[in-house]
Amino acid sequence: MPIMVWAWTILVLVMLAYLLREWTWKRMNKTKTLPPGPRGLPIFGNLHMFGELPHRDLHRLAQKYGPIMHLRLGFVPTIVVSSPQVAELFLKAHDLVFASRPPSEAAKHMSYEQKNLSFSPYGPYWRNIRKMCTLELLSNVKINSFRSMRKEELGLLVKFIEKAGCDCIVVDLSAKISSLSADMSCRMVFGKKYMDKDFDERGFKDVIQEGMHLGATPNLGDYIPYIGPLDLQGLRRRMKVISKIFDAFFEKIIDDHVQSKDENKIKDFVDVMLSFMGSEDSEYRVERSNIKAILLDMLVGSMDTTATAIEWTISEVIKHPRVMKKLQKELEDVVGLERMVEESDLDRLEYLDMVVKETMRLHPIAPLLLPHEAMEDITIQGFHIPKKSRLIVNIWAIGRDPSVWTDAEKFFPERFVGSSIDLRGRDFQLLPFGSGRRGCPGLQLGLTAVRLVVAQLVHCFDWELPNNMLPTELDMTEEFGITVPRAKHLLAIPRCRLHK
Template sequence: MTVATTLVVVLSRELLLYVLVVYILVSKSLSTIIVVSRKRLPPGPTGFPVVGALPLLGSMPHVALAKMAKKYGPVMYLKTGTLGMVVASTPSSARAFLKTLDSNFSNRPANAGATHLAYGAQDMVFAPYGPRWRLLRRLSNLHMLGGKALDGWANVRASELGHMLEAMNRASREGEVVVVPEMLVYAMANMIGQVILSRRVFVTKGEEVNEFKDMVVELMTSAGYFNIGDFVPILAWMDLQGIERGMKALHKKFDKLITRMLEQHEASAHKPDFLDAIIAASLDDYSSEEERLSTSNIKALLLNLFTAGTDTSSSTIEWALSEMLKKGKILKRAQEEMDRVVGRERRLVESDIEKLGYLKAICKETFRKHPSTPLNLPRISSEACVVNGHYIPKGTRLSVNIWAIGRDPEVWEDPLEFNPDRFLHSKMDPRGNDFELMPFGAGRRICAGTRMGIVLVEYILATLVHSFDWKAADQDNNIMNMEEAFGIALQKATPLKALVTPRLPLHCYLP
């Protein structure tokens, strides 16, 4: 149900009038409003009383905002409840906010997701920019996400990929359909579990894995909603969309899972791992109060790593495979490249990736057309500023429409066409320096898992394409369903299901 429909159903006419009166009374004074309006705000839609432009966003905000940008321009301003929101929809406008004004937009706005899911913004994603956030980031890079740390657990990736290939080979022999996102989440959750906890979190693929996958998708979906209570605080108590009730229930499930992980970790003998490192930081007597980590910080960080680490990469790989199955020539060409570079007598290894130019181009094209985060996680202005001659008030929420930039015909030729060739001779990189292609965001709040995400997508996708021939099991009249489901991470509305056939000798499918 859209925001607009929800409001019509829930709010009576009398209550809406009452809310409007209260809203006017508690808003800034009329004189302040006039002063701000005289300072040239970016153009944007007028919206409605109380809720502003929220009903205009619909169920697919990234698409609605992209359409608005064609009318109002690369920087537009929307009044959303009591808050202002500025949206950047081109590479140059994104650069202005995320590079030139990066320090002014280094914090996140308060919202229900941070409060109810992320332990009151105690995680790395929503935490205020400051000493504790820097500590979380530094520890994560040092022990898991940085280049040296990633090299250190390459054997874990290879081992878990072996388990996944074995399961897929078994499904092939038994004529079973492979549900791609479930298989990917199973492998990635175990990879992350081995690094953080020194153990696989799911020994066998089954009901427990599927429940975890559903929880991750629910978290990413609910955290991506435009919750009315975040924008109109006087309506928050009503929880009109039921979003906060769902978040609280989901948080209890995740907290139970993470608490069990911590208890099992404490009770087991294990080699030093990531969790040991962050627990040591929480006990460091020489750290200041702002730098010392609490139990909530630790739990929230684990939540970040297990959810974002599995969902964003798995959805990107699923989109890539779907596009390749939709256009079989791309799949065949990728396999031919791998057969030349790797051959068909051994399994692909990570060091092969740098020689697979077409495969890397496929990954970049997927990042462009199907960015895992269609709207970058919101930021908020610490001070008033000016962008492109437009006044941006203090406390304005910022969204960068990464999805719109990836489909902008002014930036890309035939942007709706999936064409890896556009990246074959391009030095454009998805690590946040090229604002035409920034699936992980940019600036100081760029996704901490950028390196890991690229490594996982390239290595797992390459291995799946090299190891199997693929046939979609859920095409309707040979038409691949490519509809999106909106959330923080951009899911396929219909999970990819496929029949796979091994291309390599049997020994290549052993863990």
Template structure:
């Protein structure tokens, strides 16, 4: 063989290998160019849901990012979300075991972050039948009534003085108290209408979404220790854990009447039930309690805050909603849930708010348990998967004027989150890992909002501001909250 022929053969072999490598690489979903070591981490920014939508607009509704050493699939269309749920739901039903979830959820012995398997199936069944059933939601309605009445009274006192109220603090305190009474049968010390326990809950919410070096670079976990991140997480966890242990030990020593059972009573009763299909440990119970505290209180208060902001920003919608609430309510001292369910426009207002401001902009991450093919692309095993519900629900090809608050779009519209089949509208998730507590949270949202709209008219605290000038800036976290607390002036309504 001549030297030239040898060079030619070598060149041909290299070119062929590159071509094959390129073809193999192309079997993966499109990816934005990344940097060495960190991959695409630098492209997430502070508004992760918005950054991912911008990247998906360029690279497609099924996009593969490399976040450090973790392959991460981003789903941004209803078609791709439907394919995952209908064809590959089991393969996509795991959760990644993040540093925060492992600490706060007792080694992922809860429901929300538990790996898919028998424990998760039994835990889900327990929640559906015992804790978050429609019957249980109705039994606990008296808690919503009592806490909402206290909220209305606090606002009425401020109104009599002509004072503005911090709506953010008010609805957060009420939501926390409803949740804590349903779980524990008691609420926490309040200051200016806000539950003191809310501070710890919000801190945990922030810690859940905080950047962990070990989550993206597993061999560098020790950096989280050196920078104090692990110490911070463990401190917050110990506060919750000490409190939970105290509550459980006190409750075990007291016999409770069946009619007044809260979630702790139910769980401790099930723990003694020898016919239960799986052992319910102390850590399981505390993990469930953590899920309920973190998942129920913050999502409800954030939803109410965005609702009031959108209504003030859209006076025509506010007027129409108030007219309906006051017409159905009439002169009765209070209203029940059956009457609230007759308020069709109020339902449309809530659904439109959930479209623009879903409780979780990115649904809680999933993890593939095996390699799968989606739309002709190879998805590696152990890939983290994010469904961008916020982007799907603002897609202009799916929704007319998607950035505008238009509740009328849901009038005579069959699209609904309750059936988990309308993949363009997924505020409470989808498939096996959809939110089991949506009915619980929605009941509180409906009742509190109806009371706020019936008892008060609402004005901006700055009389010189236009409704369209209201600051709608966001802070990204496990929930997407308002950056600026909502302060409004309530004006008491007399029928």
């Protein structure tokens, strides 16, 4: 009986809160025009319109309501942008207004109360940790210092694939790329490799993908805060499980570094972070939780996103043999068949650049980026955007905008021949790394790893699909999450190409 009383009490309170907010909203905004959008349900708003792949659902809605669209997700006004022209207004002309991040259950429970770089609200703390991460891990000098490590780890993968090719064994490219990315990320951030079993019995990939899935799932607690403590979807409980796994791993890493007695050891990113701990020199105090939050960012940001981009690029190349042959011809001309690709070769591989751009156009790593939050009321294109509105930029839809891209659904890298369109956030037709203040700070590191691994795998090997599968039959289904990887692992049979 008490449970039923509580349930009815909460329902009545939610209804009263909804009616009060609706009355207040209409009174405050009766003379202001919101962007067009679909009508929502009482309390839930437009939440019911999200299916398994929200970026596709929002794309379909935008085709009806336009490139700047208003949704009400629970009690939260949400603006969805789906064209390069409008994206430029929000992320360039009015970048500062939308430079913050909204609060969320996922960031609270999995990102140490939003203390990491990705989800931290805009302000002095965020500016300081971004500066520190850029200087200590993401600058060109630091990226180049890890060049020999990348060569070593990629060499180990090539040797494994060479042996598989000699034995005509099918290679699980998704798993091998994920392991390579994990090894490179761990060595770069933590100073050494960690095996899957050191992290959790499920391994890095499965745990990170579950975290990405939980972070992207529309959470009633975010949009109807009054019912958040009830955890009706069970998301909070699962988030806490994931958080405990990461926390135990980071505690072990920090303890290892604190207890290390090796005075000749080269300082890694964790050592640098620890040197700031307890310091009063900055505007904020760096504690253990801050360090763990930033380590989470650097690990997930460098590991999952890179592996996803490589996986999709190799998938598209295998699916389109013409593209593979053309890319291999460029690699033969620039590198030759007597050696592997070096990082110094990458700047001369123009067609490789086009292939990577075209893949990121069709398969952006995070199709909705991360949500922004309006820090003040603003009017854009005559539409009122209220303070605290969430901003979603659908770069998946922008990459398929037929007014920008000819044959937008077709994989055709040659569309970039003679084009100045770049993917570094200056051209709003192509925004895989976002743009403005909240653009991805690891852009150069990610691009270097993606281009190098793709070039090496295509240069060193020919690839065939198992069971006589035709390239056109390759399943390209997506898996839902903040990042959107392949739903099914990419399996292929290698055949060595190099003369060595």
